[in-house]
Amino acid sequence: MLVSIVYDSGYGHTKKQAEAAAKGVERVTGAQARLIAVGTDEISWDALAESDTLIFGSATYNGTVSARLKQFMEDATRTAWTPMAWRNKVAAGFTNSGAQNGDKLNSLITMALFAAQHGMLWVGLDLFPGRGPNELNRLGSWLGAMAQSDDVSPDISPITSDLETAAYLGQRVAEQVSRLTPAA
Known part of the structure; x- marks a missing residue:
């Protein structure tokens, strides 16, 4: 099973989530897993079509996904949407911002709507919100993994619980794809 993680990271914090x-x-x-950094890596549309699932990730800037991820979404119209190349693939998403809230939910909604328009099946988190900084899903998201990063080096932030929440999402997505894929 191949899971392509398509993400944009302006300062390295969202890359850590990816x-x-x-x-x-x-x-x-x-x-x-295959990591694909939009704006940096060349996008192989054929390779994305061959992937079993796509996980999207972006920093949240001004309440939405980055301009580079948005450009990827627009570029996907002709190459993936028109032929419905991603129909019935599993999708998920994660985001990061400098604020505790930072309007990250809007970024996840943007990714989920994009996936829905491609006929994809969205997988969210099945974790109750954590009650402290060391618990998974401490920011209380159901739609995807959220992280908060201070204005420091990506070596320091986001914190471990946010990264483990992203890892949990990646594992959950792969498990769901395994459940949906008939045994050979």
Whole structure:
């Protein structure tokens, strides 16, 4: 099973979330994660069409996804949406911002709507909100993984619980794809 994680990270904090999601994917036997940084890596539309699932990630800027992820979404119209190349693939998302809230929910809604328009099946979190800074899903999201990063090096922020929430999402996505895929 191939899980492509398509993300944008302006300062490196969201990249850490993407890497954590990839680690979670690879906790599932037979699952492989591929990281694709929009704006940096060349987008192989054929490789995305061959993926079993896509996980989208972006920093939240001004209450929505980054301009580079939005450009990826627009570029996908002709290459993936028109032929419905991603129909019935599983999708999920994660986001990060500098504020505790930071309007991250709007970024996840943007990703989920994008996936829905492609006929994809969205997987959210099945974790009750954490009650402290060291618990998974401490920011209380159901639609996808959220993280908060201080204005410091990505070596320091986001905190471990936010990265483990992203890993949990990656693992959950791979497990759902395994459940939906008939045994060979």
